[in-house]
Structures are given as structure tokens and as C-alpha cells.
Amino acid sequence: MFSRDSNKPTKASSSSSSSSVIGTEMQINGNIKCSGNLVLKGKVKGNVECDHINISSEGNLKGNIKALQSSIGGNFEGDIFADSLSIESTANIKGKLHYNNLKAQPGANLDVELIRGLDNSTKNQVKSKQRKGK
Secondary structure, eight states: OOOOOTTSOSSOOSOSSOEEEEOTTOEEESOEEOSSEEEEOSEEESOEEEEEEEEOTTOEEESOEEEEEEEEOSEEESOEEEEEEEEOTTOEEEEEEEEEEEEEOTTOEEEEEEEESOOHHHHHHHHHHHHHHO
8 A cells, every 4th residue: 555666556456345354352342334345353242234244253243234245154143134144164143044045054053043035124225235335
């Protein structure tokens, strides 16, 4: 970013959306709302609303998620409202999972209620959010 080398790009060229990272040393108490991608490696107590969320194996979230795509690999307790939900083998999840598309790896620890199909109000929020982002 501060380099004078003109051959190096100053912006990430891999995608048009930005990524935010909550590192392992961070703990947040409160709601998070962001556009783009959120990578959670630390601890959050609160609700998260974003386009894409990835809770890594060391991540911990206690709250609800509203996202187009959710990937859970760490500890999560709450409700998820996601068009596409991916559960990794390292996940430890407790709550209600509302989804349209589900992918799960064996080995995850689940105490969940699976609810296929988002209700109309949630679908409209997800679709309008998707249109705004593109």
C-alpha cells in the first residue's frame, strides 16, 4: 500500500468485495454489520450481519448470523439465517440453522435444528442485500 514500486498493486485484485478479519487476540461484545467478507478468528458476543462469514476453527461466536454465505468451522451458539451454509468438521454448533443450501463435513459436533428454506421476510432481506452488493 505504501510501496513506491509501481509493479505492485495497491488493492486486492482477487475480488471486488472487501474482507474484514477479527483476529485471535480480539474479543468483541456487540453487534457487527458489514458488507463483504468477515473472517472470525477471535471471540464475538453479538449478532453478525454480512454478505459472507467464515468462522475459523479457533473462532467463537455467541449470537445470530444473517448472511448470504456462512461457513462455520469453530464454536457457534445461536441462530443462522443463510442462503448457503457450510459446516466444517471442526465446527461445534448449537442453535437453529435456517438455510437454502447446506454442505456439511463429517465430524462436526452439532446440537441443532435444521430448517430448510428461509421464510419470506428473510428471503427478501437476503435477496435485496445481494442486489445492492452487485
